[in-house]
Amino acid sequence: MKTSAPQAIIGDLQGLTQVVRKEESEAQTRPLDFRLISRILTYMRPYAAKRNALLVAVVLRAIQLPALTWAIALTINGPVTARDIPGVWLAAGGFFLLALSTQFVMHFRQRYALELGELVVQDLRNELFAHLQNMPLSFFNRTKVGRIISRMISDMEDVRVGVQEVLFVSLVAFGQLLVAAACMLYYDVGLFLLVLGMAPILWLTNRYFHKLMSELLRQLRESFSRVTATLAESVLGVRVTQGFSRQDENARLFKLLVKDHSKYNTRVMQAQGLFLPLLEFNSQFFAVLLLIVGSYRVLQPDSTLTIGELVGFFFMANMFFSPIQILGNQYNQALTAMAGAERLFALLDTPPEWTDLPDARPLPDVRGHVEFDNVWFSYEPGRPVLKGINFKAEPGETIALVGHTGSGKTSIINLVARFWLPDSGQIRVDGVDLRGVTSESLHQQIGIVLQTNFLFAGTVLDNIRFSRPDASLEEVERVCRQLGCWEEFSGLSQGLETPVGERGAQLSLGQRQMVCFARALLANPRILILDEATSSIDIVTEIRLQQALKVVMQGRTCFVVAHRLSTIREASTILVLDHGEIIERGNHHQLIARQGHYARLYERFSRAVTLPPAG
Numbered sequence: 001m002k003t004s005a006p007q008a009i010i011g012d013l014q015g016l017t018q019v020v021r022k023e024e025s026e027a028q029t030r031p032l033d034f035r036l037i038s039r040i041l042t043y044m045r046p047y048a049a050k051r052n053a054l055l056v057a058v059v060l061r062a063i064q065l066p067a068l069t070w071a072i073a074l075t076i077n078g079p080v081t082a083r084d085i086p087g088v089w090l091a092a093g094g095f096f097l098l099a100l101s102t103q104f105v106m107h108f109r110q111r112y113a114l115e116l117g118e119l120v121v122q123d124l125r126n127e128l129f130a131h132l133q134n135m136p137l138s139f140f141n142r143t144k145v146g147r148i149i150s151r152m153i154s155d156m157e158d159v160r161v162g163v164q165e166v167l168f169v170s171l172v173a174f175g176q177l178l179v180a181a182a183c184m185l186y187y188d189v190g191l192f193l194l195v196l197g198m199a200p201i202l203w204l205t206n207r208y209f210h211k212l213m214s215e216l217l218r219q220l221r222e223s224f225s226r227v228t229a230t231l232a233e234s235v236l237g238v239r240v241t242q243g244f245s246r247q248d249e250n251a252r253l254f255k256l257l258v259k260d261h262s263k264y265n266t267r268v269m270q271a272q273g274l275f276l277p278l279l280e281f282n283s284q285f286f287a288v289l290l291l292i293v294g295s296y297r298v299l300q301p302d303s304t305l306t307i308g309e310l311v312g313f314f315f316m317a318n319m320f321f322s323p324i325q326i327l328g329n330q331y332n333q334a335l336t337a338m339a340g341a342e343r344l345f346a347l348l349d350t351p352p353e354w355t356d357l358p359d360a361r362p363l364p365d366v367r368g369h370v371e372f373d374n375v376w377f378s379y380e381p382g383r384p385v386l387k388g389i390n391f392k393a394e395p396g397e398t399i400a401l402v403g404h405t406g407s408g409k410t411s412i413i414n415l416v417a418r419f420w421l422p423d424s425g426q427i428r429v430d431g432v433d434l435r436g437v438t439s440e441s442l443h444q445q446i447g448i449v450l451q452t453n454f455l456f457a458g459t460v461l462d463n464i465r466f467s468r469p470d471a472s473l474e475e476v477e478r479v480c481r482q483l484g485c486w487e488e489f490s491g492l493s494q495g496l497e498t499p500v501g502e503r504g505a506q507l508s509l510g511q512r513q514m515v516c517f518a519r520a521l522l523a524n525p526r527i528l529i530l531d532e533a534t535s536s537i538d539i540v541t542e543i544r545l546q547q548a549l550k551v552v553m554q555g556r557t558c559f560v561v562a563h564r565l566s567t568i569r570e571a572s573t574i575l576v577l578d579h580g581e582i583i584e585r586g587n588h589h590q591l592i593a594r595q596g597h598y599a600r601l602y603e604r605f606s607r608a609v610t611l612p613p614a615g
């Protein structure tokens with residue numbers, strides 16, 4: 001049945017919503033967990049001096065705030081009631097000094113909390129980053145990039161807020177609550193019990209309000225991210241939109257999203273409009289109740305409570321109620337921080353599926369003999385993608401891997417580079433099983449030029465030196481000259497110091513490839529891996545790259561994955577793969593003569609592009 005446009009849009013919208021919900025399906029809050037809290041506290045240990053100074057500031061501030069109120073009550077009860085003007089001046093001076101010291105302490109309380117939070121998050125980020133860098137590829141296969149970024153950004157942010165605000169603001173509020181309670185007890189036990197009875201009502205109303213608000217705000221954020229994501233997509237894909245005349249439908253979809261967002265905005269405002277007056281009324285209602293009971297007690301003939309003390313009590317009740325509101329708010333934030341911390345630590349605690357064996361040894365200087373001995377490999381258990389692979393590569397030989405898409409070419413080079421481990425069988429380099437060597441010693445002797453020639457932000461020079469940061473400028477120049485790209489690189493706007501832009505966007509495809517070749521050549525590896533290194537470039541650039549490639553490959557054991565058969569015609573051995581098995585092997589001439597799978601592949605390819613005749 002054909003779907004009408006509005007239905008399709010609603011379907012799109014629902015689909016989009018589901019995707020967002022799925023992405024955000026992780027728990028937003030977690031109960032307070034003292035194991036997690038104490039683990040976060042361990043990150044403060046290196047900064048013990050700052051942490052201790054902060055704790056002193058917290059205690060001082062918890063006392064200072066009620067003390068200010070106490071000082072006012074004392075002044076009213078003392079010099080004011082006794083009409084002692086010099087006494088009032090003295091009290092005012094004392095109050096002024098106390099207020100000054102309160103602000104002084106507040107400055108350091110805030111500053112130290114911010115600094116400590118930053119330091120903790122800095123260390124956590126670095127630890128997580130180092131951990132991720134050492135995870136094997138199998139981990140990244142299972143874990144979405146978005147998840148990792150969200151751990152690094154939003155969970156980290158929740159923990160930062162948890163340390164900088166929640167923890168210390170709550171400690172101050174809690175201390176203030178205790179001091180105010182002690183003062184009220186001192187004034188009048190009966191009235192204090194009344195206040196104590198009111199506290200849970202205020203706490204619960206507050207908690208309910210904040211819980212509701214945080215859920216509504218989460219929905220609001222989600223709806224807003226749908227709007228911004230659609231906006232970004234529409235701007236980036238405007239050419240496709242115009243090309244397919246989708247403007248009206250896109251506008252309709254956007255209108256729906258905006259309407260959806262307004263709905264959540266209205267809900268937030270409605271909740272605020274209802275609860276803020278209710279909370280205020282609660283406090284006022286309690287004040288009236290206290291006024292009635294308090295006045296009744298003061299007016300009793302045998303009362304020990306004076307009018308001045310009742311006024312003081314009122315001040316202290318206020319000092320007692322306001323931290324309850326603060327704690328109610330911080331509690332929500334604390335639960336969010338708990339969820340963030342739990343996810344962060346779960347990631348930090350994820351052990352790599354495999355690491356170097358405890359008795360792994362550095363691989364001695366490699367000559368370049370590589371052997372696959374009955375190698376089986378699967379990315380997912382029970383679904384082998386390489387089945388009993390056997391071959392030998394002598395030092396200096398080029399092994400070309402050929403086959404249809406998904407036949408297992410990239411998997412073979414992933415195993416040579418030990419990005420993954422085989423399920424069974426052995427991969428030996430110079431007769432040494434790769435399982436028993438350290439990854440670092442292997443990677444130092446392997447050069448890799450990947451299909452997606454990845455450049456990092458930085459200059460051309462930084463990227464060439466990526467493989468050997470200590471290489472001298474002369475060495476870099478020699479390598480570039482060997483590849484025939486020295487003039488080209490030195491002719492860039494800032495020569496080798498030219499920034500490559502994000503992922504090399506400021507360089508042409510050919511230049512990017514040359515940077516990768518130079519990087520590989522500089523490392524001077526004995527084993528070289530090339531994954532479709534010469535795809536998607538024009539014929540002139542390709543010829544240049546082919547020549548450069550010959551230079552890079554010379555004298556090394558090379559594994560080349562290329563769909564372009566022209567690049568592998570000169571390989572010593574061609575392995576033809578099909579569904580994870582080697583179905584043919586030999587050099588170009590032998591395979592053509594056999595008139596099998598390779599010959600057919602070559603034939604098809606020759607028809608698509610003009611190539612030298614086979615043979």
Ligand SMILES: Nc1ncnc2c1ncn2[C@@H]1O[C@H](COP(=O)(O)OP(=O)(O)OP(=O)(O)O)[C@@H](O)[C@H]1O
Nearest residue numbers: 141379380385403404405406407408409410411412
């Ligand atoms: N990271 C991965 N996780 C799970 N399965 C994978 C992964 N990478 C590849 N595969 C699967 O393994 C099989 C072999 O893939 P491989 O990338 O080795 O093929 P290929 O011959 O290099 O293909 P292409 O020419 O398209 O690059 C395919 O069925 C593929 O779907």
